[in-house]
Amino acid sequence: MFLKPAREHATNNAQTxxxxxxxxxxxxxxxxxxxxxxxxxxxxxxxxxxxxxxEFVLMPDHFHLLITPSIALERAAQLIKGGFSYQAKKELGxxxxxxxxxxxxxxxxxxxxYHKHVHYIHLNPVKRGLCQGPCEYKYSSAYPGWKLxxxxxxxxxxxxxxxxxxxxxxxxxxxTTAKI
Numbered sequence: 178m179f180l181k182p183a184r185e186h187a188t189n190n191a192q193t194x195x196x197x198x199x200x201x202x203x204x205x206x207x208x209x210x211x212x213x214x215x216x217x218x219x220x221x222x223x224x225x226x227x228x229x230x231x232e233f234v235l236m237p238d239h240f241h242l243l244i245t246p247s248i249a250l251e252r253a254a255q256l257i258k259g260g261f262s263y264q265a266k267k268e269l270g271x272x273x274x275x276x277x278x279x280x281x282x283x284x285x286x287x288x289x290x291y292h293k294h295v296h297y298i299h300l301n302p303v304k305r306g307l308c309q310g311p312c313e314y315k316y317s318s319a320y321p322g323w324k325l326x327x328x329x330x331x332x333x334x335x336x337x338x339x340x341x342x343x344x345x346x347x348x349x350x351x352x353t354t355a356k357i
Contacts, residue, residue, distance in 0.1 A: 195283040195285060196243075215268060220242075227256050229244060
């Protein structure tokens with residue numbers, strides 16, 4: 178008999194997750210500016226009470242997030258997806274199916290894993306041909322002006338927060354188009 182492992186519940190345990198969800202039948206709903214703005218309004222509305230938002234990208238037919246939930250991960254995803262669906266019906270008059278059922282998640286293990294996923298998020302629109310560089314895509318945390326929550330302390334590289342002289346300089350992340 179095959180036993181499926183129990184899902185690890187994230188309930189105020191300071192775990193950070195890479196979360197992905199697709200639109201129904203991969204429809205490019207978020208090419209529409211009104212839909213994209215509504216998605217971000219909903220995403221940011223639940224930020225303080227449900228999760229920390231570290232990085233994101235909203236593609237035409239899916240999203241990727243790096244979040245640290247303060248509630249169950251499933252509930253955080255429900256607020257993001259279900260909250261958007263509710264608002265889309267209310268404000269945009271849509272009765273269409275919006276999301277594919279469920280979501281994918283990956284628990285971030287360490288700073289290397291965190292930065293690998295940041296790199297993936299930032300390069301997603303470049304690889305899809307939506308922009309030339311990560312900072313050009315306005316629906317990404319790489320775009321200038323987005324206010325994000327800081328990297329969780331446990332995921333910061335040791336050389337940044339355990340410097341022998343007690344200070345460290347931030348070095349800009351260098352982007353390449355190499356496959357991860």
